[in-house]
Amino acid sequence: MLWIIFALGAALAWGLYGPVLHQGQVQLGNPLRALLCVGVAYFLIGVLVPVVSLSTQGGLADGFTTRGATAATIGGGAAQGGVQQARDAFRRRAAVDVRRPLQGQAQPALFL
DSSP, X not given: OTHHHHHHHHHHHHHHHHHHHHHHXXXXXXXXXXXXXHHHHHHIIIIIHHXXXXXXXTOSSSOOOHHHHHHHHHHHXXXXXXHHHHHHHHHTTOEEOOSSOOTTOSSOOEEO
Protein backbone atom coordinates (compact mmCIF):
# COMPACT_ATOMS: atom_id res chain seq x y z
CA MET A 1 0.00 0.00 0.00
CA LEU A 2 3.04 2.29 0.04
CA TRP A 3 2.47 2.88 -3.67
CA ILE A 4 -0.58 5.02 -2.83
CA ILE A 5 1.68 7.63 -1.24
CA PHE A 6 3.71 7.85 -4.43
CA ALA A 7 0.57 8.00 -6.57
CA LEU A 8 -0.76 10.86 -4.44
CA GLY A 9 2.59 12.61 -4.71
CA ALA A 10 2.46 12.31 -8.50
CA ALA A 11 -1.10 13.66 -8.58
CA LEU A 12 -0.08 16.58 -6.38
CA ALA A 13 2.96 17.37 -8.54
CA TRP A 14 0.97 17.21 -11.78
CA GLY A 15 -1.85 19.21 -10.23
CA LEU A 16 0.54 21.98 -9.24
CA TYR A 17 2.46 21.89 -12.51
CA GLY A 18 -0.09 23.69 -14.69
CA PRO A 19 -0.99 26.60 -12.42
CA VAL A 20 2.62 27.17 -11.35
CA LEU A 21 3.89 27.01 -14.94
CA HIS A 22 1.22 29.48 -16.01
CA GLN A 23 2.19 31.82 -13.18
CA GLY A 24 5.82 31.61 -14.28
CA GLN A 25 4.89 32.34 -17.89
CA VAL A 26 2.93 35.41 -16.87
CA GLN A 27 5.66 36.71 -14.56
CA LEU A 28 8.42 36.06 -17.10
CA GLY A 29 6.38 37.60 -19.92
CA ASN A 30 7.20 34.86 -22.43
CA PRO A 31 6.27 31.16 -22.52
CA LEU A 32 9.69 30.26 -23.93
CA ARG A 33 11.41 31.73 -20.87
CA ALA A 34 9.27 29.51 -18.68
CA LEU A 35 10.05 26.51 -20.90
CA LEU A 36 13.76 27.24 -20.48
CA CYS A 37 13.28 27.15 -16.70
CA VAL A 38 11.46 23.81 -17.03
CA GLY A 39 14.43 22.52 -19.01
CA VAL A 40 16.83 23.62 -16.28
CA ALA A 41 14.74 21.80 -13.67
CA TYR A 42 14.61 18.67 -15.85
CA PHE A 43 18.38 18.82 -16.29
CA LEU A 44 19.03 19.16 -12.57
CA ILE A 45 16.61 16.42 -11.55
CA GLY A 46 16.77 14.18 -14.62
CA VAL A 47 20.50 14.33 -15.42
CA LEU A 48 22.60 15.42 -12.46
CA VAL A 49 20.83 13.35 -9.79
CA PRO A 50 21.07 10.05 -11.74
CA VAL A 51 24.69 10.72 -12.78
CA VAL A 52 25.75 11.32 -9.18
CA SER A 53 23.72 8.37 -7.90
CA LEU A 54 24.96 5.95 -10.57
CA SER A 55 28.54 7.18 -10.11
CA THR A 56 28.48 6.44 -6.41
CA GLN A 57 27.01 2.98 -7.09
CA GLY A 58 29.50 2.20 -9.87
CA GLY A 59 26.74 1.71 -12.46
CA LEU A 60 27.34 4.68 -14.75
CA ALA A 61 29.66 2.96 -17.24
CA ASP A 62 27.74 -0.26 -17.86
CA GLY A 63 24.20 -1.59 -18.01
CA PHE A 64 22.85 0.59 -20.82
CA THR A 65 21.23 -1.21 -23.74
CA THR A 66 20.17 0.31 -27.03
CA ARG A 67 16.57 -0.85 -26.66
CA GLY A 68 16.30 0.36 -23.07
CA ALA A 69 17.89 3.73 -23.82
CA THR A 70 15.67 4.19 -26.89
CA ALA A 71 12.47 3.37 -24.98
CA ALA A 72 13.40 5.66 -22.09
CA THR A 73 14.29 8.48 -24.47
CA ILE A 74 10.97 8.13 -26.31
CA GLY A 75 9.20 8.23 -22.93
CA GLY A 76 11.06 11.43 -22.05
CA GLY A 77 10.13 12.91 -25.41
CA ALA A 78 6.48 12.09 -24.76
CA ALA A 79 6.70 13.86 -21.39
CA GLN A 80 8.26 16.88 -23.07
CA GLY A 81 5.45 16.79 -25.61
CA GLY A 82 3.03 17.16 -22.71
CA VAL A 83 4.99 20.19 -21.52
CA GLN A 84 4.69 21.71 -24.99
CA GLN A 85 0.94 21.12 -25.01
CA ALA A 86 0.56 22.77 -21.59
CA ARG A 87 2.69 25.71 -22.70
CA ASP A 88 0.65 26.17 -25.87
CA ALA A 89 -2.63 25.91 -23.94
CA PHE A 90 -1.51 28.64 -21.54
CA ARG A 91 -0.22 30.76 -24.38
CA ARG A 92 -3.64 30.59 -26.00
CA ARG A 93 -5.27 31.64 -22.72
CA ALA A 94 -6.79 28.24 -21.94
CA ALA A 95 -5.88 28.38 -18.28
CA VAL A 96 -7.62 27.30 -15.14
CA ASP A 97 -8.48 30.26 -12.94
CA VAL A 98 -6.98 29.13 -9.64
CA ARG A 99 -7.63 32.44 -7.89
CA ARG A 100 -11.40 32.05 -7.70
CA PRO A 101 -12.98 29.65 -5.19
CA LEU A 102 -14.78 26.67 -6.64
CA GLN A 103 -18.15 27.92 -5.35
CA GLY A 104 -19.66 24.46 -5.20
CA GLN A 105 -18.44 23.37 -8.63
CA ALA A 106 -17.04 19.88 -9.09
CA GLN A 107 -14.18 21.15 -11.28
CA PRO A 108 -12.34 24.45 -11.75
CA ALA A 109 -13.80 26.64 -14.48
CA LEU A 110 -11.85 26.58 -17.74
CA PHE A 111 -11.56 29.90 -19.52
CA LEU A 112 -10.72 29.81 -23.23
